[in-house]
Amino acid sequence: MKFISSEKIPGFLEALSARSTVWAPRELTGSGGTVMFERWRPGDPIDLEHYSSLSAKDVVLPRTEKLFGYTYAFGGSPFSGGLGASGTAVAASDSDQAPATSGEQIVIKPAEPAPSTVLFGVRACDAKSIQVLDALFNNPGGEGYNDPQYSARREGLTVITLACTTCDDACFCSSFENGASEKAGSDLILYPVDGGFLAEGVTGKGGELLSEPFFEESELAPPPLAETAVIEGLERLQEILPGLFDDLDFWERVSERCVSCGFCTYGCPTCHCFNIHDEMQGDREGERLRSWDACMFALYTQETSGHNPRPTLAHRYRNRINHKFSYYPENQGEILCTGCGRCIRGCPAALDIRDVLRDALKAARKE
C-alpha cells in the first residue's frame, strides 16, 4: 500500500482544490462541536476525529438545487395574473439577449453544469450510501432513471474515504454485510496508522491519485477496523414488517417520542425524498427547484382535498421504517440504511431506530 503522512494532507487537499471543488469535514465555528462537510479552501482546518452531524449527501443530492430556470418575455407568469394569451415565456439566454417577441415558444434554461468535486473524509457508511443513491439517480444507458444533474455531479466526483478504526455507541454498520470494511462508493480509502494514513485505490479514479507526490510506498499493515454493535436479522424485516403493518398500536408506541422534526431524514445519507416547487424572482423570471423533503412531516402526503393517507405520526413513522427495511429492499434488493447512526445521535427525542427494529423483530418472534 501507499502511505501519506498527516502533515501532507493539507498539501494534498490544496493540490486537489486547484482542479476541483473539495468538500471536507470541519467543526463549524462557534457551534460547540458540530462537524459538517463544508467547501474546503487552503488553510481551512479539517476534523477527521468526529462524525459529521449531517452526511455528505448534499454533495451529490443538494438540499436545494435548480432543475431549470425560465423567463417571461413580457407581462408576468399566469400565476401572478400578468401573462395572458399574448404573453410568452422564453429562454433565459446564456448571453442575456433581449427576450424574444410574442409567438416565441417557451424554452427552458437547464441548470449550470456541475463542477468537478472531491469529497474527502467520508466514512465507509457514507460512501456506501452514495452507491445506494446511484442506483436511483445514476443509470446512464441502463435501466432505471438517470438524473442528468446527479449524473453529471457523480461523473465529476471523487470519494476519498476515511476508514473507521473506532466507532461510537450510535454506529451499527457491522449489522450490514461489510461493516466498516465496506468499499462500495469509495474511490480511495485512507486507513489511519501512526503518523498518517495507508491509502488503497478502489477505482481507477482513486488509483490515479496515488501517483501524486504526496504518497510513498509503505510496508505497514492496515489497522484492524471498527466493530460496531450488531442488530441480527435486519434482512428478515422485509418479510416481518408487512405483518406488522396493521398493528397501529405498535407504531404508536415506537414513535411516541417523535416530534416530526425531520432530522432523521435530513441527516440520513440514504434518504432521498424530495419536493419540487417553483420560485418566482419578480413576476418575469423564476426557477423550478428540487429540495430535500421528509416523510416525517405532517403535510408530506397531505392532498389538496384535505385527505391525508398518512394522517398521524404513527402512520408516517411506519412508512419510514417500512420504506427503509421492507419496500426498498423489495424494489432494489438492499436495505436503505448503512448504519451510520446519525438519526440516533441527532434525534432531539432520543429515539433510537435500533430499538424499533429490535422491537419489530421481537414482535414477529412472539407471533
Place this chain on the structure above:
Amino acid sequence: MKATEPLRPEPATVLEVITETTNIRTFRIAFDDPALAESFSFLPGQIGQLSIMGAGESTFALSSAPSRRGSFDFSVMKTGVVTSAIHELSAGDRVAVRAPMGCAFPTDDWKGKNIVLVGGGIGMAPLRSLLFYLLDNREDYGDMTLVYGARTPGDLCYAEDRRDWESRADLDFAATIDTACAGWDGCVGLVPSVVEEKAPSPENAVAVTCGPPIMIKFALQSLDKTGFREEQIYTTLERRMKCGIGLCGRCNLGPKYVCTDGPVFSLAELRELPDEL
C-alpha cells in the same frame, strides 16, 4: 413520446378551454414542438403533469382520445393553488407538460370481454379516455356499459360527449344524478345503486371504476353483489405526487408507486398492498 429529461417539462400551449362544470374545466393542449406534437402518444389511463411556471405543476389523467393526434386534454377540478392558477388559463397561454406517465388500462387483456365503466364526477376523466379508446376499437370488445353520475346535472362533465354516447346503439349508457331536480329526465340515484339496478353480468366481463373515494367504496360493494371478482375490477388512483417517476417518495402504497406502477390497479392488486389509501 418520452421526455429526454423526465423532470423537465416540454413547452406547450393551451388551444382551448372547455368549461365542464362550475369547478371543472378541460384544457386542450398541444406541445409547441411540431414534431413532438405529432409524435406524442399515450394509452388510456396514463397521466401527465401540467405546469404553470411560477405556480408549479400537478398531476392529471389524460382525458382525451388516445387516437387524437396533435393535441390532448387534461380535465382539472379547481381545488388548490396550482389548479386555481390553471383555471385562469385561456386559449393561447403557455404552459409546460410532462407526459405520458404511469401505466395504462390493460386493454389488450380485455379484448373479447364485456366492459362496465363506473364513473363519478371528475373521476370520469380517465374513463373518458378509456371509453374513446374502446369505441375506437369497438369490434375488439363485447357489450359496453357506462354508468356516470354526479350530484346534480350541472356537475356532470363532457356534455357533448354524453350526447354522442347516448345516441350510440353499441353503448348502454346511464347518466345519473343523486337527487331528482327540475329539468332532469334522466336516471336518478347514487352511482352504486344504479350499477346494482343494471346488474351487468360478470360473465366474461371487467369493470372499471373511478370517482370520489366514497363512491368507489360503494361501487366496489355493488360490483361484488353482482358477482364481479377482485381480479375483474380495475380502478385508477390519485395521490399527491411531485416527480411522477417513482422517486420523490409520496405516492407509494407499500413498495408500489402510484405514479409508475399505477395509477391503474386491479382490485386484486390493491388487496395485496398495504391499506393506505
